[in-house]
Amino acid sequence: MTDENNVDARHAMKMAKKKAARDKIMAAKEGEKGLILVHTGAGKGKSSSGFGMILRCIAHEMPCAVVQFIKGAWDTGERRLIEANFSDLCQFHAMGEGFTWETQDRARDIAAAEKGWAKAKELILDPEIRFVLLDEINIALRYDYLNIEEVVRFLREEKPPMTHVCLTGRNAKEELIEIADLVTEMTLIKHPFRSGIKAQIGVEF
Structure with missing residues (x-):
């Protein structure tokens, strides 16, 4: 041999x-x-991974939904694709008004976050919906626009047992990490923004 x-x-x-x-x-x-x-x-890919799961749900014909807490004012590729082609399977709710440094209005940001959370609870409790993506909710929680105790209590006590919920955004609160079944931390090693390159269509949005 x-x-x-x-x-x-x-x-x-x-x-x-x-x-x-x-x-x-x-x-x-x-x-x-x-x-x-x-x-x-701090690394890129948190929302992208969440939308990857949304596309899996669509492929399996599982009703799903997206609530965007920060990027609501953005014209993103994900939003265009879902609203134009898959609105029968995926509800898309853009509730944010941009990043907090753009609005510079705490009361307005809190109101938008609370409106987004109310919609999120409605969608999570809908027996037809199997997966809900709460995009950038961690940013709203980080700035205390939403009450972390209320979010954790709802997810622990009221979320239907077979409904999946994905929460994205940097600086996730410890209380949320504690109750989660899966936690992934994206690590920043290198990013083109630091080299003076702005967000690129098809990569960032």
């Missing part, structure tokens, strides 16, 4: 052991539940 054949044989044995171990783990995973997912961190 050649050295190359030996390498192939060892690789096949290693992968067979991995598969057996993986199959054993998967055999013990039978539970299903509606998940609370948090995407946070």
